[in-house]
Amino acid sequence: MSRPATNTATIMDPVRTPVTDSTAPVFEVENLYKVFHTDSGAVMALRDVNLDVRPGEFLSFVGPSGCGKSTLLNIIAGLLPASSGEVRFKGRPIDEPSRDIGMMFQTSVLFPWRTILQNVLMPVEIFGWDKKEYTPKALELLEAVGLESFVKAYPSQLSGGMQQRASLARVLLYDPEVLLLDEPFGALDEFTRENMNLELLKIWTQTGKTVIFVTHNINEAVFLSDRVVVMTPRPGEVARVVDVGLPRPRRLEVMKDQRFGELVFEIRELLGVA
């Protein structure tokens, strides 16, 4: 368990102590319903979701396509309003996005007309902060994710995995307490995805952020998380929240554990694909 050779440790803040009660949930989802009004009528995407997100935990939402996991994430992020029920962030109801909540999406969403560095610095531009002040940190982050030689490159010159790493650097730049990740590595090949997951775990361990990770891959969810929220579709509901008791730090070898297989199958049963 040797220390990593990069200087990740110097730029990531040490595990932070929350300002308020350290056991109070970061997010509270209470009786959440979500209905959309489309051209063909009203559609219920989420039904009676109740959930608490604990500070510093790694939480996954898992379920098949159409189970509403992304919708739930978007509501938690403040991008969509709830139809009924309430979502609270640190005790206050959330109705618009917050700078304490960072997001990553299935595509890297890097703007092709900006260089990698300009892309990483974009949040700072939007917030109206001093770009010059944050450039050193941006460069450090890019080095930490292995993109130091692509600082002046354009996104089209990078592969999918490298682009996602850049977008990871972008979200870490302004150091939000919470990371909401919507199938961020789903478009990558398996090997790259595994690397990115391991890197994500490392960052999570070092920064103590609260992470919500959306995926349709049950193995991935169990491997990464403290708890797994299992969701079923039509309408989207939480079947159960499964506690993954496996010890940390997690190595890929943990997938050989019997307990790992049992957890995966428990979830499969809940989803009706066992």
Added chain:
Amino acid sequence: MSGADGIIREVATVTAWPETPLQAVTQDPGTAKVAGRPMDELEEKLLVGAPARGPRRSKVLAISLGTCLGLLFLWWLLPNAGLVNPLLLPDPFDVAEGFGKLLAADVLLHHLSVTMTEIAYGFAIGGTIGFLLGTILGTIPFVRRVLSPYILALQSLPKVVLAPLIIGALGFGIESKVATAVAICFFPLMINTMVGLTLAAAEPMKLMRSLGASRLQIYTKLRLPVAAPLIMVGFKHSVLLAFTGALVAEILVGSSEGLGRLIAIYNQQILMDLAFAVVVFLAAIAVTAVMLLDYLDRKIIFWREDKAGVK
């Protein structure tokens, strides 16, 4: 996900990261492959001296030039061999002579400046109107939805038919030429700006909103750059239509000046060498303008990836 061609090897950068299982495999010396050792005979024969593939540039150039020269020869041949009435089709030399005559009589430059002024004003006003209207339509969904049938109707109307009305309203001076150009050239820019501004996909929008970007920031940092390629295309079409508008108005108004009027006059008097000279001159100007715009397009929209032509 695209972006996979011709890219820097990712494995190399991954190995800069600490301790991933993949690293163990790629760095095992026992499985090292082509790295650094000298080629054997067969490898050398295959790799070095492999011929370039695809049609040679010189061959392509030869065909283009050859065809051009062939056509020019045909053009010369037709009137001189009596196959076509030389009064109707002057040969290239006659046209060149005509061009010389016009230059000497100081005619061309004067009328050129008149026409160019009309086009410039027409495009400036029409382009601005088109861009502003397109921006409103592109950023306010309600307005767009409400007006879309009327926009479709306006699109289906060939706006040249407004020219006589405009000339009737504004008289015989330069105003009617400019107004005709405006009427004809504002539409492509408006439509393209409108459509371009609706192109921003869901995930970039979510990113901007998750960062708390204001509507203005979303417009300048996301919607506008995404719309830029389409706007440039609309720009190009607008310029060409401004040409058309000004020339139509010149032709319709008997007392006007300008290159369009010249073409009309010389045709009426069957002075075909002069007419052709002006046509070729005008065509050259238009082609140059488009080439300039294409160059601008490539510079401004440097990130353009589509291989299909800029249409």
Added chain:
Amino acid sequence: MTATLDSDRARSLTPEEEQRLVAGDTEKDSRGRAVVRRWLPTVVTVAIAPLLIGLWLLARELDLVHPILLPEFTDAINALREVVTADGFTMHLNRTLSEIGLGFLLGGVVGLALGIGLSSFPTLRRAYFPLLAGFEAIPGIVLAPVVITWLGFGLSGKVVQGAIACFFPVFVTTLVGLSMVSENELKLMRIMKASSWTVMRELRIRSALPAIFGGLKIAITMATIGAIVSEFVGSDAGLGYLLLRYKAGYDTSAMFALIFIFGVIGVLSFLLLEFLERKIVFWRKPS
């Protein structure tokens, strides 16, 4: 009566729906607001037409615009009837429609043929495409007087002008469309040992049809403009010729009527192409 929560009512959003919702059509969630939103746009759309007419009447009433420019609304309506029932109108209408139709056909066929031909010979394509693209920049109108000098005021000159105007959109979109065949489909053809002509016919042209129809829609507009411009430069018949005649007589109402008729022709030709496209390219979702 209890409603059931079936898959129509309980599902997640399609990507298009999500795109619309996230891209700024911010959704307020009270039920009343959603109901209002559904019919409000249509109501406003329909209300605009009478609103414009109202403005017209007001402008005339207050004499804000010279009567030569803006006749009485009722005069314009009457003019429409008079123009259409006037002597020889049908002849002029048929003349212009023939010009447009034949020009479109001629330019379309040549454009398609050249597009298909050139895409089969990559070397030729690389040699000729930049040349032809250069020619595209030339505004068709500069050729109109010359065409008329050669072919006279009759039908043929207009057809040629229309063909020149609409050749390029068809040619370029055909070429581009033919080059956009998916790799996998080409491989399938090769495995089945299809001949190049079969490949062209079955696969490439079919794949290119959406793009080609896009070009055809532009082309019909260009052919119309070509025909009208040519009639302006000099003609012995046609709706453009009529327009100039009415202008000479300061008959603004009749001009309005003709402009309206041109608009109708434009909309109808667009709809015709849409209909054809939906029939021929039946696998494509409407834009």
